[in-house]
Amino acid sequence: MSQDKPTTDVPQGETQGHRTRQDADYWERVTGTVEDHGHSLKHVLSLWPSYVRRQHLTRFLAHYELFKMALDLPGCFVEIGVYRGSSFLTWHKLMETFCATDRRRKVFGFDHFQGLTDFNAKDGAMDPRDGKMPGGFETSDVRGEILELIDVHNQDNLIPGVARSHLVEGDVKESLPRFLEENPGLRISLLHLDADLYEPTRAALEHLFPLVVNGGVVVFDEYGLIPWQGESAAADEYFDRIGYKPKWRRFAWSTQPQGYFIKD
Structure with missing residues (x-):
């Protein structure tokens, strides 16, 4: 994958579940779990019910x-x-x-x-x-x-x-x-x-x-x-x-x- 492509995430105000401390804590912990265990994008998407938020x-x-x-x-x-x-x-x-x-x-x-x-x-x-x-x-x-x-x-x-x-x-x-x-x-x-x-x-x-x-x-x-x-x-x-x-x-x-x- 080219290194000069943008890596822009969706702005926080444009989706659900980003507006409270609890929201931030959820994403920080899930992101940390994925990074700590070295999971690939393929792994996360294949097992998406384990990672997607209820909202x-x-x-x-x-x-x-x-x-x-x-x-x-x-x-x-x-x-x-x-x-x-x-x-x-x-x-x-x-x-x-x-x-x-x-x-x-x-x-x-x-x-x-x-x-x-x-x-x-x-x-x-x-x-x-x-x-x-x-x-x-x-x-x-x-x-x-x-x-x-x-x-x-x-x-x-x-x-x-x-x-x-x-x-x-x-x-x-x-x-x-x-x-x-x-x-x-x-x-x-x-x-x-x-x-x-x-x-x-x-x-x-x-x-x-x-x-x-x-x-x-x-x-x-x-x-x-x-x-x-x-x-x-x-x-x-x-x-x-x-x-x-x-x-x-x-x-x-x-x-x-x-x-x-x-x-x-």
Whole structure:
């Protein structure tokens, strides 16, 4: 491995379980255990239940529950806001596990790696404590890593060389219309919206919600969270405009995602 590649960890404020002394103690002890025993990354990932923290496990389990709701439906998975690929590659792994021979069922992700850029008055005040600021959650410095991980996963498919996951780069207000023009047959069984802000969320709904099949799962990572009022406003305004009333749900045992519903 090249020594000049960045070794940037995810910023502490951008994930769960980093804000208290207990959180810090957990990571210090686990890191110390791995280092003291000379464990390799392969060892840690192969035995990941021994090392993963419960807060991160609940998010994975929530995604699994959502996946099961969409498993028997026609259509692909679409994620808006890939960030570092955790959810995106979870969908990939689950689809490759449960639909391994269905090569036409894909996972499409949309991101521009620039973080939060398209603020609207409806997004409300900035809040740097939650990363709510221009450039918050930017991943341009690890773009190569994300693309490499997607390629690694696609090469590890049951049928290597047939890509399961595709990342579409660019501003969704521009990339989505272009993508849909090139792929008019797209139908969606699970739509995951994690753009945080009003403008990209509204654009995604305008273009993609009509393509979600009846019974499809629509997921919002920040719906109803006070710092992310723009995402909620975009959803409420769009559904009011089309006369649709989502029956909102959430998992009481997981903080992510904050809301989802089944399209009827």
